[in-house]
Amino acid sequence: MNFKIKPYALSTIAASVLLAPTAYAATEVQFWHAFTGRLGELVAEQVDTFNSSQTDYEIVAANKGNYSETLNAGIAAFRAKEQPHILMVFEVGTATMMGAKGAIKPVYEVMADAGAEFDAGAYIGSVKGYYTTTEGDMLSLPFNSSTPVLWVNKDALKEAGVDPDVDMSTWQQVGEVLDKVKAAGSDCPLTTAWQSWIHLENLSAYHDTPFATKDNGFAGLDTELAFNSELQVQHIQTMGDWAKEGKFMYAGRRNEGGANFRAGECALFTESSAGYAGISSEAEFEFEVRPLPYWEGAKGAPQNTIIGGASLWVMEGHEDEEYKGVAAFLNFLSTADIQSKWHQNTGYLPITLAAGKKTRLDGFYDENPGTDIAVIQMTAKEPTANSKGLRLGSFDQIRGIIDEELEAVWSGDKTAQVALDSAVERGNQLLRRFERANQ
């Protein structure tokens, strides 16, 4: 892979020497993304590097708000026939984008039409699986992918008289630790971000249990939710009991709990591996990344966890020449250099095997122990039909329903069984509507 870098570097020099001040008639490619702050800067840096590496294409990146807002902006723009070339869509919008035949141009097709080099085998299976058809064609390019892990505040454990290196591979072991931390007077032994993603979607995949029928929606629009089986009910009920006993503190639907953890108030925190950037810069205590716990005795556990994050979709309705620019940019993003840098800076997973290897060879994992936990967790086992990912229509709304029902469990209004049954029933109605809209 490395030999590819040299031409870029050479042309960068050539470009800066010869053409720097003149804005040549480069073909413009619009790229709408959902990143602000540190991540926004990193994206801008990637775009600048690409733009200065060649003169044929100019990527124009624009932030369009958060994930939902970016998707909406893309949809509204498409309706007004002013869509960007590349649109960042979060993983729950995948089914919506797939259903939009005529609005999107699959990545494998973009690459083939542009005559660009493209090897789908270079991408990590459990990452690309989310964005690939059952026939193995890649529809969108994975951009930022993360997976949930367990963050540990070692100082808080020490304070509670718990060995900070105690084994917490299973939820049973976590339960014992929580008992001790609570007994020592902690207000927040455990908190979480993204409850549906971590405690239902990933829980199901990690235990090789279906979240929805029809291979979690991969095999057809007539899928039905199935996350009210014994495993999930038992897990949510346990969490509900912990909430009642003050061992699990619920902070909000998104990653509100992160503030509590980073401030050192919570001992344990289930959050995305991409929480790394924030935690490493803010935490004034010794922290550690552990694999997401699983239930001892559950058949097939631990399987692999699934991803969250976003991928890049190419929109229909542009010139061939512009698609060549898109192909060149997407290939550039997949290079080992760009990917390993992204992975090391953000805690997001590398999307190619080569980038993972490069990071290891660079010695990053040795210097930052625990940063490879997420990669291992994702890639240790070949994904099954239950752990390839989720492909459900209206999934953003279904997550909203799940959030509501889980809140009812945390506040003690409902038992886990009642809440999950209700979430399944309400979610199924939305799936049926999505099926009708996309017939």
Next chain:
Amino acid sequence: MEKRVTFKGWLLPLLLVFPQLLISAVFFFYPAGQAIWQSLFIPDPFGLSSQFVGLGNFEYLFGDRYYRASFFTTALFSILVTLVSLIPALLLAVIADRLIKGATTYRTLLIWPYAVAPAIAGVLWLFMFNTRVGVVSWYLGQLGYDWNHVLNDNEAMGLVVVASAWGRISYNFLFFYAALQAVPKSVVEAAAIDGARFWRRFFSIVLPLISPTTFFLLVVNIVYAFFETFGVIHTITSGGPQQATTILVYKVFSDGFVGQDLGSSAAQSVVLLVVVGLMTVIQFKYLEKRVHY
């Protein structure tokens, strides 16, 4: 006999009302018509295809227990916002009206919050009541009260009501203050000479005399609570916990722009249109009779 002034011809009157008609047509009738039309379909988000479902969207909505609950939530929310924004405003106006020195300063200070946009007001209140860093929730914690609007329905409702009503108090204050200034001094003085005390004068004379303003504010505030509190709810609770603060207009947004379910969203706007129409009719038919101009 009522005197009527009549004008000849129809061209000039038509020309004079034309701009207003045009604005209504472009900004009201056209979008409303579109919403009604769209409510009969289940379209895909990109506008590539759509399925005609007749009244299917409405059946789906009214079959949903959470949607029906949203009516109750909306009613409760609107009544609370209206009361919480009207009563303190009236009280402040009465006090400011009696001020002799520094009335302008007080008046200006009281009007300030109106300049704050709902979304920003929402964030301000969220900061004060944030379960972790909020000043108010910290003091409540010191008093032994565990504030958690993230999980507690009533606290969440209380917070969005206060945050929504806060800025409106200024607006209402302004109108009440102007109305109080317009109450003839002679009437009030006559009552005073007859021995009526302040509160007696207020309830028997001042309140009936400012009733047109009160009625106007009632209508305007209910409309505000229905449609413009969206920013506050979005920033503070996003409609949660469970659906405790999901008012009708917030659901239109979340189904349409988060869920991409444009058919259901359009049907909800039609329902909302009917509800507001009915309410306005009721208000004018029954309440207005009690108003003395």
